[in-house]
Amino acid sequence: GIVGESGSGKSTIARLVMALDKPTSGSVKLEGRELHALSKDELRTARRDFQMVFQDPYGSLDPRQTVARIVAEPLEALAQVSRKEQRERAAESLAAVGLRPTDLDK
Structure with missing residues (x-):
């Protein structure tokens, strides 16, 4: 950091x-x-x-995208990971910070 x-x-x-x-x-x-x-x-x-x-989420995150899309974007860009696995890993990331898997579709 x-x-x-x-x-x-x-x-x-x-x-x-x-x-x-x-x-x-x-x-x-x-x-x-x-x-x-x-x-x-x-x-x-x-x-x-x-x-x-980035410090400024408003400048970094597209409000038209779902949480799932935003959280899984690095996996899509840098790893050969299926859509299903991207979603599963995004759900795990949300759970790690106290959010629910249902938040993925917000």
Whole structure:
């Protein structure tokens, strides 16, 4: 996790680590690999090992999507998981934070 005062560069560091922005100097390495030198496919594979959690849910979450769709999105994007398994794992995630499986369809 990254913490710091407003304006200290947390978002900049996070965007660099996610390879969303290119550094103007220096490098970003994960397990010895330069992230900004990876191909799109290699970067997609590497992103299975790290995630970014945005602070503003209104800017990150689409209110037109169901809870199930939003929670299962990383599984769809990064894993070869069936729709049924995505839903089951989303339900498990909701249960882990005290929500009911019926909340998936909200």
